[in-house]
Amino acid sequence: MQFLISLHINPAVLDALTDAEKAAIGEGHGRFIQSLKQSGELITTQALVDPSQAAVVSVRNGQPVVTDGPFLEAKEHLGGFYLVDCEDKDRAIELATQIPDAAIDGLGVEVRQVMFADGHLEA
């Protein structure tokens, strides 16, 4: 079963962390990726640029309209994700608990099963 573990970040919360805390998060993700690779559960993982760099695209009357900034007017934004293939939802949740973000107030870790997939997985 494939699950997307999405990481919802709050830039204000991240900014308030000390350098040591930031480094610990980075190392935590590194260890997590390594263990997922070894267990054969990692499909891919990606991190996204700051939400301030996002562009929202819509088409009205056939004309594209592009505005700067994230779509959601929220404190939290999608910061990145892990796409994993594991035994069941319980295992996906167990994996999610190993992500450092899960231990920090204001950062969200969400688990959802994949329903449809296409494209090149090796990318």
Place this chain on the structure above:
Amino acid sequence: MTAPNIEDLLRELTPQVLGALVRRHGQFEDCEDAVQEAVLAATVQWPAEGVPNNPRGWLATVASRRLIDRMRSDHARREREAATAMEAPPAEVPDTDDTLVLLFLCCHPKLTAASQTALTLRAVGGLTTAEIAHAFLVPEATMAARISRAKQRIKAAGSTFTLPDGAVLEERLRVVLHVLYLIFNEGYTASSGSHLHRADLAHEAIRLTRTVHAQLPEDSEVTGLLALMLLTHARRKARTTASGDLVPLDEQDRSKWDRALIDEGTELVKASLAGPALGPYQLQAGIAATHADADTAEETNWPQVHALYLILERIAPNPMVTLNRAIALAETEGPQAGLTLLSTLDSDDRMAGHHRLLSVRAHLLEKTGDAAGAYEHYRRAAKSTASLAEQRYLESRASRVTRLAPQALRSIQR
């Protein structure tokens, strides 16, 4: 020999060659890698240069050489083990079939189900890592890591290359059958994704189960599992439309069912039910055979289906079995009786909010004439499933209820 024939031949020979190699050298994980490399070499060379006179000997020789190469490159053990391996390269493989022993090894209880299925398909099924990765829709590197981890676990568990006996054999055989069942199901239902097409896995599961059946013809659960697979596989052309939409059993065009598979499956069911023991696979096969026996959905012998589910529920209690029994009960005693039985599942954590419980309830509510209740449950079921095909089917049932009973639904639509 054509490429598909070579592929079949290689899949048949892989476990035999691997078995012989492990028997001689031990070290399952290294032998398995060596055989995989030999199979890849054959895939490239045989179509171009022709199949050698003794394909099994060819594979064994190439695999042995690869194994020796591996040992040589392992500096720590170089001297001692290379010498051992050099002693007698198996020019001719002994004629014993170790496929069963290999299956038991790959379905080691220390492994997760995902690892058991992957390793079984590679070491016993002779599929390449890339093929297995493709079948399970994961990158090759992911599958390679999973297989490698599985082999390390087997090594750490200190497994020996022998067939277990007595009660252990019985227990381990259940695991093997479960793994084969999982492989079949993955091919049959595809737990996620848009297409219900992974027929190759179903085909592979049947082939492997045939091998087990050939070696253990007296085991009635092995027979039952093979029969169940054949009877289920027989319906594959009828269970989806050309556009990939699901067709439920009662609406399937039964002329599309594969009669040859049904006949073979039915014969096997009869044989297994005549045996001394009665197990879950036999009973499920018996249920499938009862459905196959009816020329139309209306002619289904529902009392027999219900009786078989009742026995299954007693010997292997499981909420999914109770759910299926509720469908049979609704056919024999009316939808209300089915709904009453379903309500016993509401307190079961394994079933609460499960899309199957929701969809069966929707179906039975529809039969009682409760269009609003049916609509609500079809919609909730559609939201709960991870299969796109199933979601489309459930959405279409919800729409159909709306069309058939617009009055009853007016309140919901507002």
